[in-house]
Amino acid sequence: MSPAIGGTLNRVDGRFKVRGESRYSAEVPVTNLAHAVIVNAKIASGRITAIDTSEAERAEGVLAVLTHLNLGRVATVPRLLPSLAGLAAPGQTFFPMQDDLVHYGGQPVAVVVADTIERADHAGTLIRIEYETTPATTLLDQARDRAYVPERIFGGLLPGHSSRGDVAKALAEAEVCVDATYRFAPNHHNPIEPSASTAVWEDVDRLTVYDSTQGPNAVQFTLAELLGRPPISIRVVSHAVGGSFGSKAMVWHHPALAALAARHVGRPVRLVLSREQMFTSCGHREEQEQQITLGARADGRITALRHHKLSLTSPFDDWAEPSLQSPSVAYTSPHYEGVYHLVRGNTITPTFTRAPGEATGMFALECAMDELAERIGIDPLELRLRNYSATDPESGKPWSSSGLTECYQRAAELFGWRDRDPRPRSRRDGQWLIGSGMASALYPVTQPVNPQRSRARLYNDGTAVIEAGVSEFGTGVFTAMTQVAADGLGIPVERVRFVGGSSDLPNVTAAVGSAGTSAVGSAVHLAATQLRDELIRRAVADDHSPLRDADPANVEVHDGKMVLRDRPDVGETYADLMHRTFVPDVEVLGTWNPPPQDVGYGVHTFGAQLAEVAVDADLGVVRVRRMVGVFAPGRVLNRKTAHSQLMGGMLWGLGQALLEATRMDPRLGRWANASLGDYLVPVNADAPDVVVDTIEVHDEVVNPLGMKGVGEIGVVGAAAAIANAVYHATGRRQYELPITLEKLL
Amino acid sequence: MKSYQAIRTTPAPDSAVVRGPGEVEVRLRVNGATRTMSVEPRVSLLDALRDRLELTGTKKGCNQGACGACTVWVDRRRVLACLTLAISCENREVATIEGLADGDTLHPMQQAFLDADALQCGYCTPGQIMSAVALLAEGHAGDDIEIREWMSGNVCRCAAYPHIRAAIRRVRDEKGSGDAAR
Structure with a gap:
């Protein structure tokens, strides 16, 4: 029986969904x-x-x-x-x-x-x-003069201002400087x-x-x-x-x-x-502006990073999506300053939007990196490698796992990056100007604060029900949990049913921050393995079991049968043991206590994004021809569903780059395009074929199975890779998202 | 099984009769069965299916004809149920996702969506599948460029588009081999 984890099991809820039967x-x-x-x-x-x-x-x-x-x-x-x-x-x-x-x-x-x-x-x-x-104040431009630096943002979890070293001095001494300001239209989730x-x-x-x-x-x-x-x-x-x-x-x-x-x-x-x-009812990604100043030596080595963000929040809350966190640790930069500036306006409090902060913050950094590479005259990918940090630049601690350089290498191979002519406007296909661009992807590994729970119950026919309160909103978590439970118990996935989606079930955190699957997965893993161990304990203590008096550490389970590791012919099934001992079921509650916030390591997920675009030389129309994304999200539970989520994230990046903007009518103080006809999201015709690959890095720090999450990293850097490709195609830098065609005329 | 081409068009109703604005009896043929309900003439086909007939496989994503989640077939044509009045579908054949499979056996397009992982949250999926099956019957799946264009009325916010194309290609390419040629 090969392990279910890492396989390509079809979605367990897929059958209901393609039949229109999911409620x-x-x-x-x-x-x-x-x-x-x-x-x-x-x-x-x-x-x-x-x-x-x-x-x-x-x-x-x-x-x-x-x-x-x-x-x-x-x-x-x-x-x-x-x-x-x-x-x-x-x-x-x-x-x-x-x-x-x-x-x-x-x-x-x-x-x-x-x-x-x-x-x-x-x-x-x-x-x-x-x-x-x-x-009313509904646009940043109406109230720049009223900006303030909040003590803390993001529900009080992050400081409004942070720094290390002496950024002003380092910038003054830098041999090369890139200073750029990026503007971002508000975005709405629109599930x-x-x-x-x-x-x-x-x-x-x-x-x-x-x-x-x-x-x-x-x-x-x-x-x-x-x-x-x-x-x-x-x-x-x-x-x-x-x-x-x-x-x-x-x-x-x-x-x-x-x-x-x-x-x-x-x-x-x-x-x-x-x-x-x-x-107007469930938040949005706020209108914002980010100023990046990069200082570097002539060889491209970054010495200083200053990153300021100005954004609109509500009258009630100091909310800004945390755009500065991932950029602050992306590269070696001994001198750093990050500051959030807020303006209060007449808006609902903005909220998490897929890759909340990273999608915008890494866009700014990665576009600035592209400019720096050009200024210094080296390949953009080479610039990233020169600035790769083997430790978390903020804490100085080693990464729990990285894989970033492998991601660059693999993505470059899949894309054919090596043959790239770096000169802008160097490729043409009829009326289309062709360009390619790249960006790094970073997303923090966020951990729940409180214990995560799951209940596992094995019936005496060898089938199991696993429960946890997580909901399924397209992440594939019910499928992945079926696989985790099957491997933990040593039974095939067909004998497992995962039940979630109710507050009556064992308590897990909301599935947010790309942490849903790792949080509930850790609890499910513990519940399933503890249930397995309980059955083994009973078997070795049972006079009638062929495993009587065996060392539990020497017993493993395959296909529902407990056997001696060194003598797989000796053993019995869960069902045999339970029937013989008149037990209808055995149940265990697994509790995972997440690691403390400071685990002694830097914890981040990494990846590399490459894109090729074609820009109509006369009309400014941008078409994304292909995208390659390679990510190192720790353990991949289900290769099929994980790659789907990464692909979807990358296409979200395409939307962010070229299409998505909610437009405020400042006279009315209302959104002017609040419909799916007017707020453009990618449709099938916008979506190129996408190549996704994963580098599996081993990580013993983050959680028992070494999962780092795939929900959001796919978005990060995708828009920057596209914007950099647009520059490569046209020779025109883009400082405002989305890149609509009038910006290229 | 409700195959796309097997549905026959029935004669148009007599439009000279004035009914409403209060509740009136409306008879629909849905997935081959006759269903009767008492609704106001302003009730959309989408709300009739979802709220009156409990056929919730047809989804409401925008109620403005922009997302395609409510795609059903009326007399063999792709129709947006949110922009269609239920009463205008009397004496027509309405087909929804619930009628597509043959008992426990999935329609080849449903199976292809499942195998290609052409869905994530699944909410747009019934509309995608109703469009995809129709697309083949319409002859609009010759190559990827055509599929991309003719499937662009169905928004998938999870952006499973490349996989949706893969599923459609598979059913298209299996067409000669018997079962899928519907």
Whole structure:
């Protein structure tokens, strides 16, 4: 029996999904269901002076119209902590409809409940609201002079300012300097499944919410605080989640509003966000600007890095995606300064968006590196190698594992990088200018703070159920966990069923920060191996077992049979032992205690990105012809699903580079393109064939199986590789994302 | 099994009868079965399928005709169910993802999506598959350039596009070999 880990098992939930049988959160059958619709503020700043709901209330089928005047007060708005902490995790420290104030466009101001979705939608349009409008700030350019440096950002987890050495002196002494400023349009996640909550009160103190979330437990804990009820009264279920990319990583207002509405009308309530509401209800990647100053010696060796970021946050929270962290440790740079500058504006609190921070921060650094390579006159890949740091430049500690130089080498081979003519505009294919570019990819290995749990139960026919509260939103975690459990127990994957997606199951953190699979995987591994060891312990203690008195360390399990390592003919199956001893099942709870935050090593995931583009010489149209990404994510549990996720990440980078921008209309204080017709995401015609490979680096520091995560590293550096390729093709540097064609005319 | 080409067009209804705006009885033929429901004429085919008939395999991604997640077939044509009124589909043959497999045996396109890992979260997948099967019948899968163009009405935010193309190529190339030629 070959190990399941590392194989290419098809998705275990794939059969349901290709048949259309998976039930997403708005699809769970519920009797006597009512439908709720949120009505959003049309202004970005001000207060509601009058609200007339009478016509809406009279409309056919309407059960209730809730506004700040009649919606109950929430008990507590918990503090904003990233959901990786395993606690309550509101997206912002503000809950709407508690008073008459409007802080941002799209803020919920009313909820209509009706017997059908059409009637609820229609009644929402009948509510008359009058506002007193006050001046709003919705663009960075409106308030640069009000920027401040926050003490801490990101839920208080990261400092607003950090430095090492003397960056000013080092820059003054540098032989070569690159100084550039990069601007980034806001981005929205746009999973194809809009967020949805179905709230069912089974009793006054028994609430079930079917919710599309990256963390059922995070929703449970957040609802408990908002509703002022103990966690035991709240169950959150997510059978299947239709993508998230960070939009469902934190807990926004709709599950609580659905619960409150259901309570109010005394019926189960389903609340599904519209596509337009997905742009104002679950955060976004904030508008930002980053200034990079690189100082280097004439040979390209970096001596100093100064990296400042200016971004827009909400009135409530000091939020910036952590753009400076990975760039600060990407290369040797003895002198460093990183500073976050924030401007408060009339916006919902921004949030995690796939590769939150790395996608923008590494774009800035890797484009600046490309300029530096050109300035010095060396190959961009050679410049990276010269600045490779074998230790974490921040702490001076060795990496727990790296693989970066192998990634460069492999990617260069797969791409054919060696034959590249470095001169811009040196290749042409008819009207198309052809260019290639590269970038490094870095993503931190984030660890949950609290213990991670999984339960493993083996039945006396040799099949096993493994449980943990993780939700499946396309990561392939249910599949990978099936493989981990199968190997841990020594049984084939066909005999394992993984069950997840409910807060009633053993508690794991929300699957965020590319840490979901490693967090739950560590717990599943421990549960499965401890269950195996328990069965072995029973066998060697049993008078009737052929393994009686054997040394447990000398027993291994293959295909459900416990055998002596040196005499594989001696042994018995789990099923034999359990039947003989009249045991229906054996169950174990596995608990993984994550390592402390300082493990004595630098912990990061590395990779290399290469891209080839064609730019229409007359029209400025950019087509990405091919992409190569090679990553070193530690242990790869499932080669098929992991490579799919990496590929998807790289194509996210393509979207970031060329297409994705949410445009603010500053006169209205609202997004001008809040639809999938106007906010462009890559479609099939945009997506080239993508070559993905992985270098498996061994890592004993991060967790028991050495997993470092694949969810986000694929995004990092992809946009920079494309922008550098655009420069190589056209000779024009790009300092603003997305690179739309007018920038190349 | 509901094969794409086997569905027959039925005569158009008499449009002279005025019904609504209140609830009216609407009869749909979905996956070969007749289903009756009482809905307002403004109810979309998508909401009729999902909320009234519990056929939730057809997905609501944007409700604006931009994402393709609600792709079904009406009289053998790819249609966006969110932009189609249920009442306008009376006496037409509606086919959804739920009718594609032959009992426990997946349609070759479903199997190809599974094997090629042409899905991640799975939410756009029913629409992708309904489009992909239709694409072959339409003759729009000659090469990758054609597939890319004719599959661009179905957004996959997980960006499984290269794998979706691989799945379509596989079914296309197996076509001569019997079962897949539907």
